[in-house]
Amino acid sequence: MSIDEILDDMDELLDKAAGVPFASHKSIIDGERLRELINDVRLNVPQEIKHAKMVEYDRDRILKEAEARAELIVRQAEERAKQLMSEEAIIREAKKYASELVSNAKAESEAIKNATDVYIGKRFKEAENFFSSGLQDVQQRKAKLDKVRKNSQQASAQATASISRKQVQAQQKGSNS
Numbered sequence: 001m002s003i004d005e006i007l008d009d010m011d012e013l014l015d016k017a018a019g020v021p022f023a024s025h026k027s028i029i030d031g032e033r034l035r036e037l038i039n040d041v042r043l044n045v046p047q048e049i050k051h052a053k054m055v056e057y058d059r060d061r062i063l064k065e066a067e068a069r070a071e072l073i074v075r076q077a078e079e080r081a082k083q084l085m086s087e088e089a090i091i092r093e094a095k096k097y098a099s100e101l102v103s104n105a106k107a108e109s110e111a112i113k114n115a116t117d118v119y120i121g122k123r124f125k126e127a128e129n130f131f132s133s134g135l136q137d138v139q140q141r142k143a144k145l146d147k148v149r150k151n152s153q154q155a156s157a158q159a160t161a162s163i164s165r166k167q168v169q170a171q172q173k174g175s176n177s
Helices: 003-013 030-082 088-176
Strands: 018-020 024-029
Touching: 003 030, 003 088, 018 088, 024 088, 030 088
Parallel strands: none
Antiparallel strands: 018 024
């Protein structure tokens, strides 16, 4: 189950929650189920990290391939230059061509590396934003739940105090009679 699915389940849990009497903006939720969903989020976070590591692995693989390709191009250029060594002008031209190939290969390798770094940076930023947003959402929902509990306890305490006052008044009337 992905983190998005778990967060959707949390939303659904809140949407299906029963309302608190006399407090329409508050709800009672299954705390055990919410705790299970939070634990599921914790278990799925390593999956997102594994994904990021796979992206990093792909970047390293691409860089190694680019370097191998550059080395191959250099070797091919050097071989071609050796074949053309019969005349000095041809040799200079071959060296120039090999140098250009090496320079182009290095530039291509650097461009691939930079593009990969940008991509990984973007993916890490997206992951950071996703987890930050999820954490803020969980914190807000927890704060709302705490507030509901506190208000419920206050209402219960007030009701108990009101009943106790009525009982005392009833006893006083009974003893006055």
